[in-house]
Amino acid sequence: MARKAFKERLREIRMSDYDAEMYEKFSGNVRKQVKAMRIILDALQAKGKERQWLKHQMTGELDDMKLIEGLTGEKNIYKRRAEQEPEPGTPQQKPKRIRICVDVSGSMYRFNGLDQRLERSVEAACMVMESFDGYKEKFKYEIWGHSGDGYDIQLVAYDKPPTNNKERLEVLKTMHAHAQFCMSGDHTLEATRHAIKEIKKDEADEYFVVMLSDANLERYGIRPMLLNEALTADEEVNAFVIFIGSIGDQADRLKKQLASGRSFVCLDTKNIPQIMQQIFTSSLLK
CATH class of the missing domain: 3.40.50.410 (von Willebrand factor, type A domain)
Structure with a gap:
């Protein structure tokens, strides 16, 4: 059944038995390496910096959530946009x-x-x-x-x-x-x-x-x-x-x-x- 399915796949992509054997020569030599590479790729995380709001700043835009603190004399009541490293596990944008x-x-x-x-x-x-x-x-x-x-x-x-x-x-x-x-x-x-x-x-x-x-x-x-x-x-x-x-x-x-x-x-x-x-x-x- 596996051989029959393989033959059918070769017909679908118009690949001869000779070409299939030739490709297997290269592919078979790196099969373990491909598995290792895919594990590495799965583990890579997002690196690109995203622009986010940084809160509790001394300058910038007034943070609406800090109005009461401002009335009591708190100085870190501003927020501003800046690039920040993504948290571990953050999806890639x-x-x-x-x-x-x-x-x-x-x-x-x-x-x-x-x-x-x-x-x-x-x-x-x-x-x-x-x-x-x-x-x-x-x-x-x-x-x-x-x-x-x-x-x-x-x-x-x-x-x-x-x-x-x-x-x-x-x-x-x-x-x-x-x-x-x-x-x-x-x-x-x-x-x-x-x-x-x-x-x-x-x-x-x-x-x-x-x-x-x-x-x-x-x-x-x-x-x-x-x-x-x-x-x-x-x-x-x-x-x-x-x-x-x-x-x-x-x-x-x-x-x-x-x-x-x-x-x-x-x-x-x-x-x-x-x-x-x-x-x-x-x-x-x-």
């Missing part, structure tokens, strides 16, 4: 916005046989899409790619996240094909700057930008100082980079030259949920 920028450069494909960096990046994208499925009121996410071809290769839009395995597989296939056939070059720096600027065009409870990179920046003359400046350019945007590939100690050397807590080295997909938890909870320490 706006969604959190998250932009994931995946590295689909030629080096991802070229060195995939060395350390499976492209496979890891594709699995990370699969994990993101599955993890955020069903959370559209609480989270708005999008996935963009960056490579030698450019810094703004759209893979998943805020308003059109993939809703089934076929649509998610198309994103994964596009990532793989782009890395295989794109021009040589690196736009990590431009992608970071663009993402941080664009994500704030719509109001949100919080803003997160997560860059995935294979740390192959030195070859293209990209200085760590410039990447660090880009990541910290806007204090309202929580921006981070995850080095998902490395030749030798490339990634570790880069990490040491970036602001503390802004970069991570991840050479195993199973560690991504833990890194994402650190990224999400880091904003609580601001």
Whole structure:
């Protein structure tokens, strides 16, 4: 019965058995990580400040509820509007916005046989899409790619996240094909700057930008100082980079030259949920 239902579902979304097996290869590798991520997402609370009335103030508008106190000489009889941190458990008024920028450069494909960096990046994208499925009121996410071809290769839009395995597989296939056939070059720096600027065009409870990179920046003359400046350019945007590939100690050397807590080295997909938890909870320490 389960097999019959599965076949029927494949017909509904026009997905072949071959495509289903291909998707299962990626999805199966991150199933535990998706469960861990969804637990993290469930636990996240509202962060955005709301304008509320602050009472018992010495200046502001007269509080009608404090008229008697005013007659007796009380001075804290005013109220005024101000931004206030939400109480724990307060429902989000706006969604959190998250932009994931995946590295689909030629080096991802070229060195995939060395350390499976492209496979890891594709699995990370699969994990993101599955993890955020069903959370559209609480989270708005999008996935963009960056490579030698450019810094703004759209893979998943805020308003059109993939809703089934076929649509998610198309994103994964596009990532793989782009890395295989794109021009040589690196736009990590431009992608970071663009993402941080664009994500704030719509109001949100919080803003997160997560860059995935294979740390192959030195070859293209990209200085760590410039990447660090880009990541910290806007204090309202929580921006981070995850080095998902490395030749030798490339990634570790880069990490040491970036602001503390802004970069991570991840050479195993199973560690991504833990890194994402650190990224999400880091904003609580601001």
